[in-house]
Amino acid sequence: MTVIPSLPRRLHGPSIWALYVIGLCPAAWYFYQGATGGLGVNPVKTFEHLLGIWALRFLIATLAITPLRDIAGINWLRYRRGLGLLAFYYVLMHFAVWLILDRGLDFSSIAGDIVKRPYITIGMVCLVSLAPLAATSNNWSIRRLGPRWSKLHQLIYPVALGGALHYLLAVKSVTFQPFIHIALVAVLLAYRPLRKPFLGWKRGSKPSVARATR
Amino acid sequence: MPVYHPPRIAASEITPREIYMSRRKFMGTAAAGLVVAGASSALAAPLAGSPSTFSTDETLTPKEAVTSYNNFYEFGTAKSDPAQNSGQFDPLPWSVKVDGLVGKPREFGMDELIKMPLEDRVYRLRCVEGWSMVIPWIGFPLAALLDQVEPLGSAKYVSFETIVRPEQMPGQTGFFQPLEWPYVEGLRLDEARHPLTILAVGLYGETLPNQNGAPIRLVVPWKYGFKSIKSIVKISLVEEQPQTTWKNSNAREYGFYSNVNPEVDHPRWSQATEQRIGEGGFFSVANRPTLKFNGYADEVASLYEGMDLKANF
Ligand code: HEM
Numbered sequence: 444m445t446v447i448p449s450l451p452r453r454l455h456g457p458s459i460w461a462l463y464v465i466g467l468c469p470a471a472w473y474f475y476q477g478a479t480g481g482l483g484v485n486p487v488k489t490f491e492h493l494l495g496i497w498a499l500r501f502l503i504a505t506l507a508i509t510p511l512r513d514i515a516g517i518n519w520l521r522y523r524r525g526l527g528l529l530a531f532y533y534v535l536m537h538f539a540v541w542l543i544l545d546r547g548l549d550f551s552s553i554a555g556d557i558v559k560r561p562y563i564t565i566g567m568v569c570l571v572s573l574a575p576l577a578a579t580s581n582n583w584s585i586r587r588l589g590p591r592w593s594k595l596h597q598l599i600y601p602v603a604l605g606g607a608l609h610y611l612l613a614v615k616s617v618t619f620q621p622f623i624h625i626a627l628v629a630v631l632l633a634y635r636p637l638r639k640p641f642l643g644w645k646r647g648s649k650p651s652v653a654r655a656t657r
Numbered sequence: 658m659p660v661y662h663p664p665r666i667a668a669s670e671i672t673p674r675e676i677y678m679s680r681r682k683f684m685g686t687a688a689a690g691l692v693v694a695g696a697s698s699a700l701a702a703p704l705a706g707s708p709s710t711f712s713t714d715e716t717l718t719p720k721e722a723v724t725s726y727n728n729f730y731e732f733g734t735a736k737s738d739p740a741q742n743s744g745q746f747d748p749l750p751w752s753v754k755v756d757g758l759v760g761k762p763r764e765f766g767m768d769e770l771i772k773m774p775l776e777d778r779v780y781r782l783r784c785v786e787g788w789s790m791v792i793p794w795i796g797f798p799l800a801a802l803l804d805q806v807e808p809l810g811s812a813k814y815v816s817f818e819t820i821v822r823p824e825q826m827p828g829q830t831g832f833f834q835p836l837e838w839p840y841v842e843g844l845r846l847d848e849a850r851h852p853l854t855i856l857a858v859g860l861y862g863e864t865l866p867n868q869n870g871a872p873i874r875l876v877v878p879w880k881y882g883f884k885s886i887k888s889i890v891k892i893s894l895v896e897e898q899p900q901t902t903w904k905n906s907n908a909r910e911y912g913f914y915s916n917v918n919p920e921v922d923h924p925r926w927s928q929a930t931e932q933r934i935g936e937g938g939f940f941s942v943a944n945r946p947t948l949k950f951n952g953y954a955d956e957v958a959s960l961y962e963g964m965d966l967k968a969n970f
Contacts, residue, residue: 477939478939478940480939482939483725483726483736483737484719484721484722484725484726484934484935485726485736485788485932485934486938486939487939487942488788488932490939544939544940544942545942546944547941547942547944549944552927552929552930555927556926556927559922559927560925560926560927561925562925612925613925615786616730616734616835616836616906617835618734618833618835619832619833622833
């Protein structure tokens with residue numbers, strides 16, 4: 444069933460570090476472009492939007508790890524933590540750009556927007572919910588929290604839903620780009636309740652591949 | 658070895674002589690010939706208007722920004738799409754049909770429209786999305802056109818229609834078409850006749866670039882930008898409040914009036930401030946308070962006397 448040649452074990456660690464480096468490249472590149480006049484006539488909004496879209500992309504990638512293993516037999520579990528953390532970093536940068544470059548730290552308008560604008564309220568709830576997930580994305584926390592760790596990290600599902608809803612509400616009309624991102628989130632979330640029956644069916648039809656870990 | 662074939666030009670694409678000649682005339686500096694500006698239409702030609710007291714003396718938004726940051730969904734929804742995707746749009750020949758409740762319905766050719774008494778109008782433009790520009794338009798009062806067709810007493814509103822030309826407007830083809838075409842807009846007759854309301858045929862001393870609504874567009878400076886419909890082919894005088902595209906797309910968020918108003922927020926975002934494009938920079942965004950009626954309250958507030966502007970947003 445395995446399609447992709449597996450990476451030699453000794454490269455697993457370096458490949459995870461490479462993921463962080465590569466994952467932060469879009470932010471660095473867009474920041475450089477913004478600072479040197481390469482992001483058009485409204486560079487702050489463009490930068491803010493790009494960071495938001497990349498945040499959602501990393502959330503999507505995080506959610507894709509499990510179905511990828513279940514359905515295609517590709518085990519990229521070792522990258523899931525990095526992808527989730529990258530999503531958090533991008534949301535944090537997206538938020539910081541809004542706070543500092545867009546709103547210019549005008550705290551009265553910031554507070555007003557957070558309570559009055561549903562899409563910003565939702566974004567804020569997502570950011571706050573991601574913080575404990577990021578803080579516990581380490582081996583020590585996993586050992587310490589035990590089964591509670593899995594429970595806590597199920598927060599990723601409402602966060603992804605919130606991120607998609609936030610996107611839907613932030614745009615003036617749903618064009619191809621928002622549609623495709625939101626559709627991916629929807630498909631990946633819809634897979635979750637179908638997972639148990641799917642794995643059961645797979646085990647039934649092909650007993651040899653039955654290795655349903657969580 | 659490849660052989661060079663001269664391009665075939667359809668008969669319909671060759672400009673009739675009279676239009677060509679009149680275009681020559683308004684071009685004034687004939688020696689300069691056709692000025693081919695970078696992002697603009699290949700037909701961009703110098704154009705001059707007389708000064709107007711309606712112009713603001715605020716700092717102009719750089720031409721590069723005015724012609725590269727646009728909402729013109731017929732060419733795509735990204736801000737850069739209109740400049741990038743409008744190159745093959747052919748704004749000439751062109752005519753605007755004026756009909757409905759008028760004594761003398763007729764069609765105006767572009768050659769005729771370009772010879773109307775043109776004025777320079779430097780106006781603020783406030784987009785419903787929260788950004789603004791200062792643009793030096795060249796145009797003439799819509800009222801001057803309406804006078805020529807003699808509206809009937811029963812005419813209460815004016816409706817406008819943009820061209821549908823999917824073969825030259827990529828936003829009008831494919832799966833994801835964000836709006837229904839044709840794009841339609843409307844004004845109350847008194848708004849349409851207001852001296853601030855113009856039909857623009859140029860900006861920055863040249864005929865309109867395609868991405869800004871070539872060859873002729875409406876400019877209503879006290880309303881959100883989407884009211885200022887582009888590439889107009891039809892104007893009708895009607896009795897009932899006409900359909901408008903954004904209201905049809907989302908009536909809760911976009912009203913018929915859509916007057917700029919910092920006190921009436923968009924349901925999803927604040928309208929209290931605006932970002933002036935081209936000012937400030939990456940590390941210093943130029944946010945400024947939005948003015949009621951986009952700063953044209955002295956001229957237009959009387960049009961809405963006694964009206965609840967929250968209900969009639
Ligand atoms: C999981 C968390 C989040 C995700 C995935 C996310 C993603 C996005 C995306 C994809 C966009 C649309 C970009 C576009 O229009 O092309 C967006 C817009 C926006 N986001 Fe977020 N976002 C998140 C959290 C936040 C937070 C915490 C804030 C601030 C409190 C925020 C503020 C904004 C604003 C202000 C816009 C609209 C910018 C504008 O057009 O004016 N977002 N976000």
